[in-house]
Amino acid sequence: MVKRFKKGQLSMSQVKTGDRVKFQFVAKLKDGTIFDSSDECHDDDCDCGGGPLEFTVGDDEVFPALEKAILGMQVGEQKTVTLSPSDAYGERDERGVIAVPRSEFPDDFEIEESMMLELLGEDDEAYPAWVAEIGESTISLDTNHPLAGEELTYELTLVEISQAH
Template sequence: MSEAKSGDTVKVHYTGTLSDGTEFDSSRGQEPLEFTLGQGQMISGFEDAVLGMALGENKTVTLASEEAYGERNEAMVQEVPRSAIPPEIELTEGMLLQAQGPDGETLRFTVADFNEEAVTVDGNHPLAGRDLTFQLELVQIA
């Protein structure tokens, strides 16, 4: 039976949950997730879990935060003047904002708090610092 190896393009159905059982993402009811193993397209623990899986195999893995989106970095939480946000943007807690970094890269922030004077933005991935559990099903190897 064929097993997934580095360089293979695979299709995987997955459901991701937090330690309390809350589902944060799933491909069920949609097209399976397609990616190439060994290309760094996925978080390391997810890719490592798929390596060696057989076609049609199902498994559940729990990834420590280091294997997923890393630990939270409090230095990535900053307060910026409200005037730095375009006035037409109606802020809400939890909303995502984008900005352009000094090297032209796209930076993503979550609004953590705001008032008339300042906005607290969090540059951590929303799942940083969390252990993640994935139910995986390998549906195609190419």
């Protein structure tokens, strides 16, 4: 038996675990604010220059829920994926906001709200913290990821599937 297909009906390669993939993307918060994009860099201090999101499916390079959502996609296909906080950076944990006495900082240290600092833990590992509030006697540092507690929406367009090296 011969099966006939019209032009465009043949199945194209689909994303599977182990594939190396490239996506054009726009990442937004629930209110529509764009926080990342492959089109351009949205951070003045960033030198990434934009460009497609590239990763190997199954290598834990992106959120597992995002990997699961792209399985089966074909080149040129578009998909919108919304991740809950638990599928992305987790819920905010107010225990992650700590008050540090101003005396712990050097006198000549110029500190600003939203500034990122690196804290050294007891294990000598560096942890990021953001300056949440500057008070007269204390400075509040937030060790939560800035996107913790946020629902994230990714608008994806698959541009390439290749074999992982």
